[in-house]
Amino acid sequence: MxxxxxxxxxxxxxxxxxxxxxxxxxxxxxxxxxxxxxxxxxxxxxxxxxxxxxxxxxxxxxxxxxxxxxxxxxxxxATGAPEASSPVAREKVTAAARRGDLLRRMLPSTAPGLARDATHQLDALVEHLEESGFEPVVDDAALTVDLTPCPHAAGRPEHRPVLCAVHLGLMQGVLTEAGGPLVADCVVAPERAEECTVRLRLAGELAGTAA
Missing domain, CATH: 1.10.10.10 (Winged helix-like DNA-binding domain superfamily/Winged helix DNA-binding domain)
Incomplete structure (x- = not known):
């Protein structure tokens, strides 16, 4: 369990x-x-x-x-848009990209099969999620982020939709602030409360249906 x-x-x-x-x-x-x-x-x-x-x-x-x-x-x-950008968020994404580049120089096998700007978006996203208590597992080929087990699963069920919506918005803000083609699309409908998978997509692709 x-x-x-x-x-x-x-x-x-x-x-x-x-x-x-x-x-x-x-x-x-x-x-x-x-x-x-x-x-x-x-x-x-x-x-x-x-x-x-x-x-x-x-x-x-x-x-x-x-x-x-x-x-x-x-x-x-702070959505990451020019008119709603936070200096704290800008520093976070810059630092995340710097650490990510250092790791990839030391361990080239960790580099995802994505363009540099999308890779830096994932650097920022992973650090944001870890800061928020998640243990993200990114599939850069399928463009999914597995957050199972969700640390909020034990909370009140009526709070879950708002929690998911808020965190999806935060994820999108991080991706926008980092700059690049990736956007947070939706939270995939889970079969169990502790399951959580967020689907990403490349900007311009048809958006999915949120759970």
């Missing part, structure tokens, strides 16, 4: 997952909006947001006002 492992990183609490889902769904959220949507205390939300900013998953901006009043701080998901 698989032993559930603790999860770390940006999805280490469901409250943080809720906040991430909201900023992924629509950018430039205020503390007040997040409070109304989650019921969490404003100070708790600020603490979660600070952790997410430090992890490179959320960015903050100052509201542009045309009327009097103190501008609000607004929060958005």
């Amino acid at each position: 698989a032993i559930a492992r603790p999860s770390y990183g940006p999805i280490s609490s469901y409250s943080r997952v809720q906040i991430l889902r909201l900023v992924q769904a629509r950018p430039e959220r205020s503390i007040q909006e997040l409070h109304e949507a989650t019921g969490l205390h404003a100070n708790t939300i600020r603490e979660h947001l600070q952790r997410l900013i430090e992890g490179g998953y959320v960015i903050a901006s100052i509201e542009h006002r045309t009327t009097r009043g103190r501008p609000r701080t607004l929060y958005s998901a």
